[in-house]
Amino acid sequence: GQQLNQSPQSMFIQEGEDVSMNCTSSSIFNTWLWYKQDPGEGPVLLIALYKAGELTSNGRLTAQFGITRKDSFLNISASIPSDVGIYFCAGQGGSEKLVFGKGTKLTVNP
């Protein structure tokens, strides 16, 4: 079945630093999604990508749909303490189901 490798598993950064995380897939996806989950809450959709090569921003967040359709990255610029949480990538190929990465846990030191 389809699998997603998300890296890094965790990151410890200083406030103000930029962050980059990525996901790679063993197969082609038609949609890439990025979510953020705060402790004890459900994941919240940050960015949705639908086309290979697409680059989309949401405030300080930028995500790209890889040209091979097998990868995506998420960048966070000038991190702040409230960026803390777990970030998940998710991809959808030809089926009804999304495939999720295992998450990147971000810690921001003030």
Add this chain to the structure above:
Amino acid sequence: SQTIHQWPATLVQPVGSPLSLECTVEGTSNPNLYWYRQAAGRGLQLLFYSVGIGQISSEVPQNLSASRPQDRQFILSSKKLLLSDSGFYLCAWRITLRRSGELFFGEGSRLTVL
């Protein structure tokens, strides 16, 4: 606008007791509905999904079952809970027949089985 609610938010149950978690979606019709489980704060495991009333697809053989008695209602159940059923359960929905796979999650239900 669409909203999704699930309850209870927190549940502590003894081993062998039954379970019922409920999820409802408002503001949309004929959504696809999903139940996920998240263990230890990481990784989302798809348990069940439904594309319509009475239609349930099970992803993982387990001690749980799901039902969809109404268009916007999705219920996760167990007759006898196991210790391994502890976890954070998330209900989610998405619009059917859209090209995107955007999934919207509920607030989650924390289940502790003792």
